[in-house]
Amino acid sequence: xxxxxxxxxxxxxxxxxxxxxxxxxxxxxxxxxxxxxxxxxxxxxxxxxxxxxxxxxxxxxxxxxxxxxxxxxxxxxxxxxxxxxxxxxxxxxxxxxxxxxxxxxxxxxxxxxxxxxxxxxxxxxxxxxxxxxxxxxxxxxxxxxxxxxxxxxxxxxxxxxxxxxxxxxxxxxxxxxxxxxxxxxxxxxxxxxxxxxxxxxxxxxxxxxxxxxxxxxxxxxxxxxxxxxxxx
Ligand code: SF4
Numbered sequence: 001x002x003x004x005x006x007x008x009x010x011x012x013x014x015x016x017x018x019x020x021x022x023x024x025x026x027x028x029x030x031x032x033x034x035x036x037x038x039x040x041x042x043x044x045x046x047x048x049x050x051x052x053x054x055x056x057x058x059x060x061x062x063x064x065x066x067x068x069x070x071x072x073x074x075x076x077x078x079x080x081x082x083x084x085x086x087x088x089x090x091x092x093x094x095x096x097x098x099x100x101x102x103x104x105x106x107x108x109x110x111x112x113x114x115x116x117x118x119x120x121x122x123x124x125x126x127x128x129x130x131x132x133x134x135x136x137x138x139x140x141x142x143x144x145x146x147x148x149x150x151x152x153x154x155x156x157x158x159x160x161x162x163x164x165x166x167x168x169x170x171x172x173x174x175x176x177x178x179x180x181x182x183x184x185x186x187x188x189x190x191x192x193x194x195x196x197x198x199x200x201x202x203x204x205x206x207x208x209x210x211x212x213x214x215x216x217x218x219x220x221x222x223x224x225x226x227x228x229x230x231x232x
Contacts, residue, residue, distance in 0.1 A: 001084045002026065003049040004039050004073070008057055009065065014096045014118065019067035022054060024081075027074040028102050030135040031124065032200035033163055033192060039073040041199065051084070058091055067117070071098035076106040085115045096120065100134070101147035111156050119151060119158040123187075125168060126176035133168060145180075152184055161188040161228075164211060166204040174214045178221035187222045189214055191229035 005023030007013075013021045023036065025043030038046050058068065068088050075081055076099055085095055094117040099107060101121045110116045124133040131139040151158040160181055162169070181187060192205040206214075208230045218225050 001051055001078060001080055002043065003051065003054055004043060004046040006049050006054055006057070008061070010069065013069040013071070014067040014094070017067040017094060017096075018065050019069050019094075019096070020058065020061065020065055021069040021071060024070065024072045024075045024078050026077050027072060027100070028077060028136065029074065029100050029124075029133075030199065031133050032135070032198070033133075033165060033203055034199045035195065035197060036073060037197060037199050043073065055087065055091075058088065058093065062091060062093075065093065067094040067096060069096045069098065074100050074102070076103040081106070082110060082113065082115065085110065089115055094118070098122075099147070100124070101144050102134075102136075104143055104146040104150060107147055108150055111150075116156060119156060121147060121151060121158065121160055123148075123160045123162045123177060123181065125162075126173040127180055128176070129168075129173065148181065148184075152181075154185065157185070159186040159188055160184055161190055163190045163192050164206055164214065165192045166206055168203075169206075169214075171214070171217065174217045178218045182221040184222045186224045186226075187218060189218075189225070189227045191227070193229065 002025040004025040007021040010019050010021050013019055025039050027040040034040055088095055096118040097116045098120045124130055127141045130141050189211050194201055194203055211227045215225055
């Protein structure tokens with residue numbers, strides 16, 4: 001398993017839980033705002049953390065932590081992901097998976113095997129503009145839609161989430177996203193934070209008021225919507 005980062009404790013990554021976060025290398029997208037540039041562009045240059053190190057911490061923290069977040073990069077690219085999660089589950093942890101949703105077959109397999117307790121899936125953009133952010137050759141929106149439809153079936157708890165960037169997302173896009181995700185349980189509008197560490201720095205966030213306007217567009221389509229990452 002290509003473990004390229006390990007945060008022993010987080011109160012933020014797994015809503016309602018004290019968790020550890022494991023970062024896996026590689027991604028099939030190249031989002032310009034990605035904060036995990038090294039994991040996406042040069043994963044082979046990042047030191048791998050041995051699985052034994054991670055499992056030794058997880059064993060010691062049984063009873064202190066209750067969940068493990070698996071993020072990346074894009075975790076579903078790892079060929080041994082299922083076995084890896086099985087080992088985490090055997091220690092009694094809840095598992096949250098962060099995914100871009102581009103490998104619906106892997107997502108479905110893990111969920112149907114009852115190895116995942118919560119999924120956070122990115123919604124990069126409205127369907128017709130999706131690849132402006134994903135930046136992938138031979139991009140297929142059908143794979144993303146397949147993951148959206150699967151999660152909306154409600155087999156396990158999930159959230160959709162969009163990092164909202166002024167240069168990419170406009171009012172009409174949220175009308176399209178609302179129609180696409182219609183009936184979904186939960187959707188989060190995440191304010192963008194620029195940093196020199198993202199793949200292409202220099203993008204801008206919307207104000208709280210502007211995000212609240214997008215919220216109002218979406219609220220009749222989706223059961224629960226929240227805005228994240230806005231400083232009061
Ligand atoms: S899908 Fe996620 S990990 Fe991959 S490039 Fe986009 S933001 Fe980064």
